[in-house]
Amino acid sequence: MNLRKWFFLFWSTMAVGGVVTTIVGSVMQWSDKSFGFMGLEAAGFNAVMMALVGLLFGAFSQMGFFAYLTLNYIALGVIRKNYMWNALQAYTTLFALGGIGYLLYQDRVKLDNNMIFWALPLVLLLASWVVAFYKAKMTNNNAFIPTLFLQVVVTMLEAWPSLRGEESNVTAMIFMIIPMFVCNAYQILLLHRLLRKEQTADSASNAKPAV
Template identity: 60%
Template sequence: MLVGLAASVITGSIMQWTDHDFGFMGLKAAGFNAFMMAIVGLMFGAFSHMGFFAYLTLNYIALSIFRKSYLWNALQGYSTLFAAGWMGYMLYKERSEGVLFWLLPLGLLACAAIVSYVKIKQTNSSAFIPSMFLLFTITFIEAWPALQGELNVAAIIFMMIPLFACNAYQIMMLHRILGNQTADSPAAAVKSAQ
């Protein structure tokens, strides 16, 4: 939750510094806005934590259904690509400003790939697809409220960055917390925790 707090305050402060219209309910007071961003960041952290545990539960159930980890990994990989296309389509359909409809999915995919690459360097190569799925698809699902309704680029950015930071922190800390330095995926971590 502290990662969400820090990411929200930093993101919100940069957004307020670059766009003077960005504020909470039209209020421009920097101290009040920083306090509200911190509260929202705590909420994003809690929401991300719930999404992470929901993913671990889904992962455990899916592995028991599919019985072969490569089938579940293939489905996660397909779902990640589908979610990237869906995000771009949603933003294009809403007639997003400029290049957001392709820049946001590609930027999120690139950031997810970088974090996933670091994850496989710390564990092993079979952690790449599950990490990508968590970092892109689950972040996309968690940020769904910002993507709905009238397109608000500031709201999307303000919600996506802290959620991604929280998810990245959680996936990078999972094998350390469990003391399993060779965990190949979140599923292996769940099995070792039992």
């Protein structure tokens, strides 16, 4: 990963975060007039603010993504067996889903929602499964568990303020989790293409010219 490719991934992830956050926020604002900064009469102002927040979400998502890549590199160097590291990630993913469901169950009265404690983990698992399936299909089966881990565990860590903050509510969860999830999915599905292009370019530059 050279600097040019990293810069492309950085600004494009921020752009994805801005677009997705604006769309999600606009839909929520349209369905709930209490959502937003100044109501529907200031929809343009809200759209700009949502886009700016989305850019921050994109940058934060990339920090989490590269933190996971660093963790993955270190773990493979320490454990040295890919299947053991994948098994640990699978266990952690299931534990995280159960843990977040339990925490939301405890807060169901404050959140004023009796379904969120099982609906959120289930929807997150299904959506992550789809992303991991396509990642494995585009690369290899070894990418399935790491992608699932990224989409579940890393997304939950990035969206933690909306889950356990003093002002946490279902609206805040949706507004933060969806952009984070999409940004992570965008990065993991794009990563192998960027690396493949770089490897192809290096191979071409090292090839000897025909005589």
